[in-house]
Amino acid sequence: MADILHRIGVRGSSPDDVYAALTTLEGLSGWWARDTTGKPGDVGGVIKFRFVPGGFDMQVVELQPGRKVVWEVVEGPAEWLGTRVDFELSQAGDFAIAVFAHRGWAEPVEFMHHCSTKWATYLLSLKQLIETGVGAPDPVDLQISDWH
Amino acid sequence: MADILHRIGVRGSSPDDVYAALTTLEGLSGWWARDTTGKPGDVGGVIKFRFVPGGFDMQVVELQPGRKVVWEVVEGPAEWLGTRVDFELSQAGDFAIAVFAHRGWAEPVEFMHHCSTKWATYLLSLKQLIETGVGAPDPVDLQISDWH
Numbered sequence: 001m002a003d004i005l006h007r008i009g010v011r012g013s014s015p016d017d018v019y020a021a022l023t024t025l026e027g028l029s030g031w032w033a034r035d036t037t038g039k040p041g042d043v044g045g046v047i048k049f050r051f052v053p054g055g056f057d058m059q060v061v062e063l064q065p066g067r068k069v070v071w072e073v074v075e076g077p078a079e080w081l082g083t084r085v086d087f088e089l090s091q092a093g094d095f096a097i098a099v100f101a102h103r104g105w106a107e108p109v110e111f112m113h114h115c116s117t118k119w120a121t122y123l124l125s126l127k128q129l130i131e132t133g134v135g136a137p138d139p140v141d142l143q144i145s146d147w148h
Numbered sequence: 149m150a151d152i153l154h155r156i157g158v159r160g161s162s163p164d165d166v167y168a169a170l171t172t173l174e175g176l177s178g179w180w181a182r183d184t185t186g187k188p189g190d191v192g193g194v195i196k197f198r199f200v201p202g203g204f205d206m207q208v209v210e211l212q213p214g215r216k217v218v219w220e221v222v223e224g225p226a227e228w229l230g231t232r233v234d235f236e237l238s239q240a241g242d243f244a245i246a247v248f249a250h251r252g253w254a255e256p257v258e259f260m261h262h263c264s265t266k267w268a269t270y271l272l273s274l275k276q277l278i279e280t281g282v283g284a285p286d287p288v289d290l291q292i293s294d295w296h
Contacts, residue, residue: 007261009293095294099261113155113247120268145157146243
């Protein structure tokens with residue numbers, strides 16, 4: 001098994017702000033995919049994310065307000081099925097910290113390398129959304145390669 | 149053991165262009181750390197990278213022109229010592245592809261999460277340097293959190 005790991009800090013923010021951006025359609029569509037529907041605020045709810053190159057559905061596994069969000073991939077690319085995405089939130093001085101993991105990849109395939117870099121750009125979009133009010137979600141996301 | 153993985157594509161470029169940016173002081177100081185000294189073009193050579201928050205030395209382990217670069221960390225933060233950084237280069241249509249790995253972390257500590265995101269920003273700086281002529285190396289690199 002292999003995991004994608006990241007960490008960002010959102011200046012002038014709180015874990016509650018980041019939690020809201022992870023558990024509301026307004027938040028998720030502001031930093032990750034504009035075409036986001038479903039129930040991000042309910043444990044057991046399914047969130048449907050649709051991107052230019054494809055999409056996937058996440059089921060909400062765990063919610064601890066201001067502290068933790070865990071999703072499991074229930075529809076999407078074969079490599080993503082059954083993997084889990086988690087965000088652990090905390091405060092460090094003036095920064096809200098998000099420690100991110102996308103866990104449980106069967107193999108470190110080239111697509112996993114791509115997704116790792118792409119996750120970084122989306123997490124920086126999340127930071128930018130909260131700090132400035134404007135994120136860079138799909139389809140206005142940063143293109144990192146021939147794979148989008 | 150845990151690995152950081154990334155993948156970028158540099159538009160309108162060739163693996164030789166990326167190889168040059170990885171094996172010359174001019175290239176490395178243009179995307180990663182302006183304060184870079186040493187021998188990046190020689191197998192066995194040591195490269196000294198110095199950043200605002202610290203620095204490390206890499207020994208060049210393998211060089212395959214236009215195809216592969218491997219470094220081993222010989223001085224730096226305890227978590228980095230003995231880890232290896234490799235870049236595998238190829239062409240995909242109009243893009244030069246760099247598949248990156250920073251392998252051999254003993255534990256997936258929070259610092260590894262940070263370094264993964266930070267690597268993504270530096271690899272995007274490498275892409276930007278080759279595509280536009282201007283990268284974002286330390287000390288003008290993108291700040292991602294309270295940890296720089």
